[in-house]
Amino acid sequence: MxxxxxxxxxxxxxxxxxxxxxxxxxxxxxxxxxxxxxxxxxxxxxxxxxxxxxxxxxxxxxxxxxxxxxxxxxxxxxxxxxxxxxxxxxxxxxxxxxxxxxxxAHWKTYRYTINANAFPDVFNRAYEFHHPTKLDIEEMRTALSHMVGTFDYTSFASRKSTKASHVRTIYKAWMEHDVSSAIPGTRDQGIIHTYVTGNGFLQHMVRIMMGTLVRVGQGKFKSEDIPGIIAAEDRSAAGPTAVAHGLTLWEVGYDLNELSIEK
CATH class of the missing domain: 3.30.70.580 (Pseudouridine synthase I, catalytic domain, N-terminal subdomain)
Known part of the structure; x- marks a missing residue:
């Protein structure tokens, strides 16, 4: 075998x-x-x-x-x-x-992509969440930093989650902002890639995190609200679930020794 x-x-x-x-x-x-x-x-x-x-x-x-x-x-x-x-x-x-x-698996990384230009990209529209109105990207970065750590992430879990524990560890999370597609002189903000690496994720977790970050970018939440949202351990405290097609499972990490067969 x-x-x-x-x-x-x-x-x-x-x-x-x-x-x-x-x-x-x-x-x-x-x-x-x-x-x-x-x-x-x-x-x-x-x-x-x-x-x-x-x-x-x-x-x-x-x-x-x-x-x-x-x-x-x-x-x-x-x-x-x-x-x-x-x-x-x-x-x-x-x-x-x-x-x-x-x-x-030791860790997983997901990437979520937001197209923050006025108009969608016809070629990449199946892989990006198009958000045509202005976002405060720096405030979103700050909010994202508050999501890193070991917490009970019930606020960022689907209400249908059947996991016995909602405690997970987010090791790191960061945003990459690419303005190369933004048309000069317009309100285009380019493409925002958000990467999240953790030891495991709950159902809809990254998408709810992103829905919450968009609310921060819109000024509906403040970055300093994030610790309270996590502490609430209540799905209704967080933002909406972001659309699925912006999310990509980016990478899964393993101990290379566990992959080796001794000859």
């Missing part, structure tokens, strides 16, 4: 999230079907985490056990020829049987 570790990118626009759901169209369904078509095996892949409907991934990680003897260097091409063109396996390697994509 072999345990294979793979990294996949996908455009989540037309899917109902990553994880298999009864009667739904998911990323997991297509990957498992492609593995079956290649090997004849019926497998259940284990992902580093789920992503919601409409959310994208630059580097989602999954693993599965197989009895196939296909050389590791052939897996990516073989699976990609059997997958839709908006799902691409980027890399594959064999890992110890003890490796588990979710349990072995």
């Amino acid at each position: 072999r345990n294979l570790f793979m990294v996949v990118s996908y455009d989540g626009t037309r899917y109902h999230g990553f994880q298999t759901q009864p009667g739904e169209n998911t990323i997991q369904d297509y990957i498992e079907a492609s593995i079956h078509a290649l090997t004849g095996e019926t497998v259940k892949i284990i992902a580093s985490g789920r992503t919601d409907a409409g959310v994208h991934a630059r580097a989602q990680v999954f693993n599965f056990e197989t009895q196939s003897s296909i050389p590791i260097e052939r897996w990516c091409l073989a699976l990609n020829t059997r997958l839709p063109n908006d799902i691409v396996i980027r890399s594959a390697q064999e890992v110890p049987l003890s490796f588990h994509s979710r349990h072995s």
